[in-house]
Amino acid sequence: MSARDLAAGQRLARWIAALATSLVLTGPAPAQNPTDRKPANRKPADSCPTEGGCLVDGGSYRIILPQVPAGQRSGAILYFHGYQGSADETIADQGLVGVAQNLGVALIAADGMARTWSYPGSPGHNRDEFAYVGHVLDDVARRFPVDPGRILASGFSQGGSMVWYLACRMPTRFAGFAPIAGAFWEPLPSGCAGPRPNLIHVHGVSDTTVPLAGRSLRSGYKQGDVFKSLAILAPGGCTASLVAETQAPADPPELSCRLASGCAGPARLELCLHTGGHIASAGWVERAWRLIMPPEVPLGRTGARLTFP
Numbered sequence: 001m002s003a004r005d006l007a008a009g010q011r012l013a014r015w016i017a018a019l020a021t022s023l024v025l026t027g028p029a030p031a032q033n034p035t036d037r038k039p040a041n042r043k044p045a046d047s048c049p050t051e052g053g054c055l056v057d058g059g060s061y062r063i064i065l066p067q068v069p070a071g072q073r074s075g076a077i078l079y080f081h082g083y084q085g086s087a088d089e090t091i092a093d094q095g096l097v098g099v100a101q102n103l104g105v106a107l108i109a110a111d112g113m114a115r116t117w118s119y120p121g122s123p124g125h126n127r128d129e130f131a132y133v134g135h136v137l138d139d140v141a142r143r144f145p146v147d148p149g150r151i152l153a154s155g156f157s158q159g160g161s162m163v164w165y166l167a168c169r170m171p172t173r174f175a176g177f178a179p180i181a182g183a184f185w186e187p188l189p190s191g192c193a194g195p196r197p198n199l200i201h202v203h204g205v206s207d208t209t210v211p212l213a214g215r216s217l218r219s220g221y222k223q224g225d226v227f228k229s230l231a232i233l234a235p236g237g238c239t240a241s242l243v244a245e246t247q248a249p250a251d252p253p254e255l256s257c258r259l260a261s262g263c264a265g266p267a268r269l270e271l272c273l274h275t276g277g278h279i280a281s282a283g284w285v286e287r288a289w290r291l292i293m294p295p296e297v298p299l300g301r302t303g304a305r306l307t308f309p
Contacts, residue, residue: 044064044097044100044101045064046062046063046064046091047063047064047065047144048060048061048062048063053087053111054139054143056132056135056136056139057131057132057135058113058127058128058131058132058135059111059113059127059132059136060087060111061087061108061109061110061111061136061139061140062087062088062090062091062108062109062111063076063106063107063108063109063140063144064091064097064100064106064107065106065144065145065146066100066101066104066105066106068104068145072145073145073146073147073150074104074105074106074145074146074147074150075103075104075105075106075146075147075150075151075152075175075289075293075296076105076106076107076108076140076146076147076150076151076152077096077099077100077103077105077106077107077108077151077152077154077285077289078108078110078133078136078137078151078152078153078154078174079096079107079108079109079110079154079155079159079285080110080112080117080153080154080155080156080158080159080160080162080163081109081110081111081112081155081156081159082155082156082157082158082159082160083115083116083157083158084115084116085112085115085159086111086112086115087109087110087111088109090107090109090110091107091109093282095281095282095283096282096285098282099282099283099285099286099289102286103286103289103290105150105289106140106144106146108136108140108146108151110132110133110136110155110159110162112124112158112159112162113126113127114126116158117129117158117159117161117162119161119162119165119185120165120185120187120189121184121185121186121187121221121222121224122158122161122185122221123217123219123221129162129165130165130166130169130170133166133170133173134170134173137151137173147296148173149175149294150175150293150294150296151173151174151175152174152175152176152177152178152285152288152289152292152293153166153167153174153176153177153178154177154178154179154180154285154288155179155180155182156180156181156182156280157180157181157182157209157210157278157280158182159182160179160180160181160182160183160201160210161179161182161183161184161185161223162182163177163178163179163182164177164179164182164183164184164229164233165184165189167179167192167197167199167233168184168189168192168193168232168233169192169193170193171192171193171194171195171196171197172195172197174197175198175292175293175294176197176198176199176200176268176288176289176292176293177197177198177199177200178199178200178201178202178284178285178288178289178292179199179201179202180201180202180203180280180284180285181202181203181204181207181209181210181278181279181280182210183201183210183214183223183224183225183226183229184224184228184229184232185214185221185222185223185224186214186221186222186223186224188224188225188228188229188232189232190232191232191235192232192233195265195267196233196234196263196264196265196267196269197267198267198268198269198292199233199267199268199269199270200257200268200269200270200272200287200288200291200292201226201230201270201271201272202255202272202273202274202280202284203226203271203272203273203274204252204273204274204275204276204277204278204279205249205273205274205275206275206276206277207276207277207278208277208278209277209278210223210278211223212225212226212227213225213226213227214226226271227239227242227243230242230260230269230271233269234260234263234264234269236262236263236264237262238260238261238262238263238264238269239260239263239269241258241259241260241261241262242258242260242269242271244258249273249274249275250273250274250275251274251275251276252274252275252276252279252281253274253281253283253284254274255272255273255274255284255287256272256273256274257270257271257272257273258270258271258272268291268292270291272284
């Protein structure tokens with residue numbers, strides 16, 4: 001045996017002896033408990049059946065739930081897609097899903113019948129949307145750990161208009177509203193139910209699909225004026241401060257925002273403008289949530305409010 005081989009053998013013997021001593025002193029390493037392992041990053045999954053979604057009277061919806069401790073309820077964003085959109089497309093939107101997961105809330109995707117919404121003034125006349133939304137809210141409260149007192153309604157374009165009508169007709173079923181690029185349609189409502197809700201509206205000054213001043217469609221229907229919509233939601237002249245050009249609109253996705261002043265009640269009413277066109281950003285929904293969502297209430301005081309619609 002060469003000197004090199006002898007030295008190598010001695011090093012191996014010393015390593016084995018050290019390992020044996022370590023095992024005597026510390027014992028074998030315990031097997032890892034599967035529950036101690038960090039959970040793998042899993043793609044958020046739809047909790048409704050793959051075929052057909054969660055069915056309610058008048059339609060269906062989709063929902064992606066956050067991870068919450070057992071026995072607790074999360075808030076939720078109920079989102080209304082634009083014209084020719086769908087609930088499937090909403091839950092496939094990684095921006096919206098990411099915002100919901102970041103906030104620790106559920107993302108509920110409403111599904112327009114025939115890919116449109118049938119609010120007053122809309123070309124669609126497919127169902128009673130207010131009854132449908134009431135059914136969705138009640139079904140979510142029954143089936144999932146969602147706090148019905150912490151739901152934000154948001155939507156884009158025609159879905160944004162749907163959110164305006166919910167703020168006018170069903171203000172107490174939501175904690176706040178965040179419509180984007182959509183307002184009331186003609187004929188404008190004569191008034192809204194109280195109390196006046198929290199609402200943050202986002203619109204692009206270069207939007208030609210749904211202009212700030214509205215426009216007439218070839219079918220004879222007419223989109224409404226955003227500023228007139230604000231005055232209907234909060235009558236008495238307190239929205240005048242939203243019309244004044246106090247500062248230049250920002251480039252998207254940044255916003256230039258103004259608060260209504262002197263309105264009755266504590267609810268936040270805000271108009272945010274940008275220089276872009278007919279676009280939406282999931283970050284705007286997150287901003288609205290953080291600004292207008294009330295603090296969580298203790299678990300013992302949280303419960304489903306099943307009032308229809």
